[in-house]
Amino acid sequence: MPDRLTSQPVLVVATGHTLSLALIAGAELLAAHDDPAPRGQADALLPAVRAMLGGQRPARIVVETGPGSFTGLRIGIAAARALGLAWGVPVAGVSSSLLTAAPFLRDADTPLWVALAAPRGQVWLEPIGRPDGRSLADPVALRPGMPHAVAADAALVGTGLLPGVATRLAGDPPCASNARFLTGCLGDPIARYVRPADHVGA
Structure with a gap:
């Protein structure tokens, strides 16, 4: 179901193309972390989130849903859902194209x-x-x-x-900090694959 961002702090996680993180509040960018390396997100993601937040707890999480790397998307979505459960905050999805x-x-x-x-x-x-x-x-x-x-x-x-x-x-890849320009079009944190999940090449 479509949703809207608010002025509360939002953690944005994008792992489908690069490792890109942002903490935003409405249209304001509070913090960002961008790593162009397409591999290693599983090891780098949570330490990068912890370092960027610096002890803050966001009011919600938005995660990239694709199209993108099958493994990268799964890492980001799983981490976002786990953090949402641990923090007791809602998790929404945003497409790679929209980011x-x-x-x-x-x-x-x-x-x-x-x-x-x-x-x-x-x-x-x-x-x-x-x-x-x-x-x-x-x-x-x-x-x-x-x-x-x-x-x-x-x-x-x-x-x-x-x-x-x-x-x-x-000519940029999906960037988490771009979420500050959005006013809606969020959805569920479910991966969007161009082909069925077993076709890992696309």
Whole structure:
């Protein structure tokens, strides 16, 4: 069910592409930790959370739900749920695409395409509505050479490359601190896989 962020401190956990953490209160960024290494989240996540919070306890947790690394997403979601249970705070989910697109949602009313680099040269592609941040279609995995429906002048964000699309607003992976730009479109902390979970490559 969609939910909204509040002015209470929120811990944001993103592990589907990098290790990215943030503590936000409404639109204010209180603290952040970003590690570009895509591996080792299981060992690094909880110490990084503890160091960033410095003894604070958030009022809620928001965790990245994908599309992203199968293992990375599971690590982040499991940790977020465990911390939520231990602290007695609610846990919500936010898609990787929305965490990438969030800073650009208010700039126009046309769709924003999110392209995220995926294994074996693939791209996870998803259109996001502006300014509300709704997913306009399920994410798809594009293999190298596959055609796509993104116009050459479309607004594009993310780490994935799309042939023929020139307008790239940003080339960053999902970032936890971008959650401060969101006003809604949160959901349950359940992983969003482009393919069934046994297809770990996509």
